[in-house]
Amino acid sequence: MTTIKDVARHVGLSVTTVSRALNDFDDVSEATRARVRAAAETLDYHPNAVARRLQRRHSSTIGLMIPLVLHRSFDIFWLEFIGGVAAACSQRGVDLLVATADAHDDVGQGLHGLTRGSRVDGLLVCDIRQSDPRIAYLQRHRFPFVAFGRTTERQDYPYIDVDGAAGVMQAMAHLIGLGHRRIAYLGLDPAFGFSHYRFTGYMQALRNAGLTYDAGLSRVGLGELSAPAVAAEVLGLPDPPTAVIAAADFLAQAVLKAARALGLAVPGDLSIVVFDDSPLVQHAEPPLTAIHQPNTRLGEEAAGLLLDRVAGPDSPLVQRLVVPSLIVRDSTAPPREPPAHSSAY
Amino acid sequence: MTTIKDVARHVGLSVTTVSRALNDFDDVSEATRARVRAAAETLDYHPNAVARRLQRRHSSTIGLMIPLVLHRSFDIFWLEFIGGVAAACSQRGVDLLVATADAHDDVGQGLHGLTRGSRVDGLLVCDIRQSDPRIAYLQRHRFPFVAFGRTTERQDYPYIDVDGAAGVMQAMAHLIGLGHRRIAYLGLDPAFGFSHYRFTGYMQALRNAGLTYDAGLSRVGLGELSAPAVAAEVLGLPDPPTAVIAAADFLAQAVLKAARALGLAVPGDLSIVVFDDSPLVQHAEPPLTAIHQPNTRLGEEAAGLLLDRVAGPDSPLVQRLVVPSLIVRDSTAPPREPPAHSSAY
DNA sequence: GTGAAAGCGCTAACAT
DNA sequence: ATGTTAGCGCTTTCAC
Numbered sequence: 172m173t174t175i176k177d178v179a180r181h182v183g184l185s186v187t188t189v190s191r192a193l194n195d196f197d198d199v200s201e202a203t204r205a206r207v208r209a210a211a212e213t214l215d216y217h218p219n220a221v222a223r224r225l226q227r228r229h230s231s232t233i234g235l236m237i238p239l240v241l242h243r244s245f246d247i248f249w250l251e252f253i254g255g256v257a258a259a260c261s262q263r264g265v266d267l268l269v270a271t272a273d274a275h276d277d278v279g280q281g282l283h284g285l286t287r288g289s290r291v292d293g294l295l296v297c298d299i300r301q302s303d304p305r306i307a308y309l310q311r312h313r314f315p316f317v318a319f320g321r322t323t324e325r326q327d328y329p330y331i332d333v334d335g336a337a338g339v340m341q342a343m344a345h346l347i348g349l350g351h352r353r354i355a356y357l358g359l360d361p362a363f364g365f366s367h368y369r370f371t372g373y374m375q376a377l378r379n380a381g382l383t384y385d386a387g388l389s390r391v392g393l394g395e396l397s398a399p400a401v402a403a404e405v406l407g408l409p410d411p412p413t414a415v416i417a418a419a420d421f422l423a424q425a426v427l428k429a430a431r432a433l434g435l436a437v438p439g440d441l442s443i444v445v446f447d448d449s450p451l452v453q454h455a456e457p458p459l460t461a462i463h464q465p466n467t468r469l470g471e472e473a474a475g476l477l478l479d480r481v482a483g484p485d486s487p488l489v490q491r492l493v494v495p496s497l498i499v500r501d502s503t504a505p506p507r508e509p510p511a512h513s514s515a516y
Numbered sequence: 517m518t519t520i521k522d523v524a525r526h527v528g529l530s531v532t533t534v535s536r537a538l539n540d541f542d543d544v545s546e547a548t549r550a551r552v553r554a555a556a557e558t559l560d561y562h563p564n565a566v567a568r569r570l571q572r573r574h575s576s577t578i579g580l581m582i583p584l585v586l587h588r589s590f591d592i593f594w595l596e597f598i599g600g601v602a603a604a605c606s607q608r609g610v611d612l613l614v615a616t617a618d619a620h621d622d623v624g625q626g627l628h629g630l631t632r633g634s635r636v637d638g639l640l641v642c643d644i645r646q647s648d649p650r651i652a653y654l655q656r657h658r659f660p661f662v663a664f665g666r667t668t669e670r671q672d673y674p675y676i677d678v679d680g681a682a683g684v685m686q687a688m689a690h691l692i693g694l695g696h697r698r699i700a701y702l703g704l705d706p707a708f709g710f711s712h713y714r715f716t717g718y719m720q721a722l723r724n725a726g727l728t729y730d731a732g733l734s735r736v737g738l739g740e741l742s743a744p745a746v747a748a749e750v751l752g753l754p755d756p757p758t759a760v761i762a763a764a765d766f767l768a769q770a771v772l773k774a775a776r777a778l779g780l781a782v783p784g785d786l787s788i789v790v791f792d793d794s795p796l797v798q799h800a801e802p803p804l805t806a807i808h809q810p811n812t813r814l815g816e817e818a819a820g821l822l823l824d825r826v827a828g829p830d831s832p833l834v835q836r837l838v839v840p841s842l843i844v845r846d847s848t849a850p851p852r853e854p855p856a857h858s859s860a861y
Numbered sequence: 862g863t864g865a866a867a868g869c870g871c872t873a874a875c876a877t
Numbered sequence: 878a879t880g881t882t883a884g885c886g887c888t889t890t891c892a893c
Binding site: 184185186187188191198199200203222224225226227228289 | 862863864865866868869870871
């Protein structure tokens with residue numbers, strides 16, 4: 172391992188000068204800088220990052236906590252998100268430390284170990300719950316962080332999130348524009364912020380369109396296990412929906428299967444919009460109209476926000492909402508029969 | 517930030533003693549150890565990892581280079597793999613640094629930056645090509661590493677890999693056992709080691725079963741773009757296959773679609789086996805018989821191997837091959853007509 | 862423009 | 878059983 176001392180010795184200068192030459196200080200002569208550079212090159216010298224960190228008192232590293240197998244089908248999302256974070260880090264010359272959040276022991280070991288010991292300058296916390304103790308923990312300890320996702324409580328922390336409500340409202344507008352009036356909503360566990368906000372968009376759109384809320388048509392808290400039964404149940408209602416919004420790809424898959432079992436044509440008898448784009452969604456039969464999030468870019472931006480925050484901890488609070496886009500594919504069409512109430516006119 | 521000095525001052529001992537007490541040296545009295553522990557607790561002291569690394573001359577960190585959006589549909593695999601690596605690291609108390617490999621500039625900046633500067637003690641390189649310059653680079657620089665995947669050349673380095681050939685041979689045995697004789701193979705870019713070995717298994721199985729190789733039935737080098745056309749082409753052959761092995765989920769999807777377009781029933785008219793399990797595969801219509809890899813466990817083992825290697829660089833070379841398992845679902849059945857040549861007997 | 866000296870926070874000989 | 882001293886590799890006052 173060649174150190175700065177070796178370089179200094181090689182060019183017959185002090186380590187100080189070598190350090191300054193290599194770090195582009197302007198008080199070192201061009202000639203010297205060149206000599207030092209050359210020496211560093213021939214000796215294959217690369218500064219020891221650890222020593223530098225100790226001296227500079229920051230690690231030039233950020234931490235990323237990702238959920239561990241929480242929502243299996245969101246895999247694509249997370250991988251692309253991580254890719255974005257990694258790319259942003261690499262571009263700005265900082266290291267990325269990845270830790271997985273144990274489902275249960277969030278504030279415990281996980282966070283504690285990461286925030287202590289000066290291993291990371293800041294933390295990107297993901298998969299925020301409606302009420303998330305990690306936020307409070309980080310605030311209390313004044314540890315620089317950015318959340319990817321939002322709680323539904325007091326939001327006095329920096330975050331970036333997808334505007335799930337706006338996404339669902341776009342989907343609803345699309346469906347309502349096609350003539351649908353009975354639109355079902357299949358959602359995930361509302362304990363997660365993103366799940367809550369998506370449902371919020373559904374309710375809001377209903378209200379905006381003057382449609383009445385039918386409790387039988389909106390089911391939340393669904394998982395991979397309950398999805399098939401609930402989908403069948405909703406489609407089998409006496410007065411069934413003509414369209415359904417599924418808050419995740421596997422929910423849409425369940426709806427698709429239930430429709431097939433009931434002999435319902437998609438999109439003829441039933442329209443489907445799904446939140447979150449994925450191979451499963453794109454390769455479905457038919458390919459599904461989807462609310463699409465810019466996964467990689469979200470990662471890049473989240474990392475960027477955190478890096479800015481780390482650089483200037485007293486910078487103003489940044490809270491960014493990214494509006495997803497609706498990609499219309501082949502699973503949405505006008506309802507077969509005209510809506511019942513229109514015959515009254 | 518509270519340092520070891522603060523603790524020492526607080527208990528009225530030297531930093532040395534505090535260090536030894538906290539690191540469980542046996543030459544410190546129980547009473548002292550207790551006092552020190554208590555002080556550390558009340559002062560909320562956590563050793564500075566960076567300082568410790570500088571002193572110990574290793575970083576207790578390993579690096580993981582993952583492919584950046586190379587094979588889009590393998591997302592699930594990589595995420596679970598990363599999860600396994602992260603879990604193993606966390607369990608053994610080391611940090612995980614994640615870097616993405618730019619598709620083109622592999623040996624260039626990417627590796628160089630990671631291996632230099634003492635930021636990681638070892639590297640896990642993935643997605644190995646048939647001939648991969650990164651291996652040579654790491655060997656030349658005597659940098660501790662473990663490969664996840666194999667080259668097809670000289671293998672004088674530690675690796676862990678899935679035995680792709682064995683996997684495909686299992687699939688072939690299953691198909692041949694059902695009575696299939698015309699079995700097509702749809703493969704990926706053979707430049708990647710895993711792709712090469714999978715195809716190898718196909719050829720070997722053909723030979724073992726005494727089946728003749730039909731060039732029209734095996735197509736490799738396929739991507740998301742070329743897959744649909746090639747699948748249609750192969751299924752539309754004058755003497756079409758009764759079964760096909762797809763080396764990736766999106767290839768199987770393409771086959772499924774082509775079959776549907778041609779009015780072929782799966783598995784009645786056409787059996788399909790896919791390499792790699794994924795939501796896309798499980799939710800397909802019908803759910804596909806698949807060659808399944810233990811994604812998370814592969815990550816754990818890969819990390820374990822690297823950590824062992826880092827601990828003892830002169831330990832014997834470990835090369836581990838993991839045999840995947842065949843999961844029989846609903847896409848495989850005996851061929852409709854008895855194989856043509858059997859009528860000759 | 863360059864160098865000497867101090868120190869980041871910790872561990873590890875080597876005393877005692 | 879505890880303390881003294883040195884040093885990991887680097888950056889940074891402060892001199893000259």
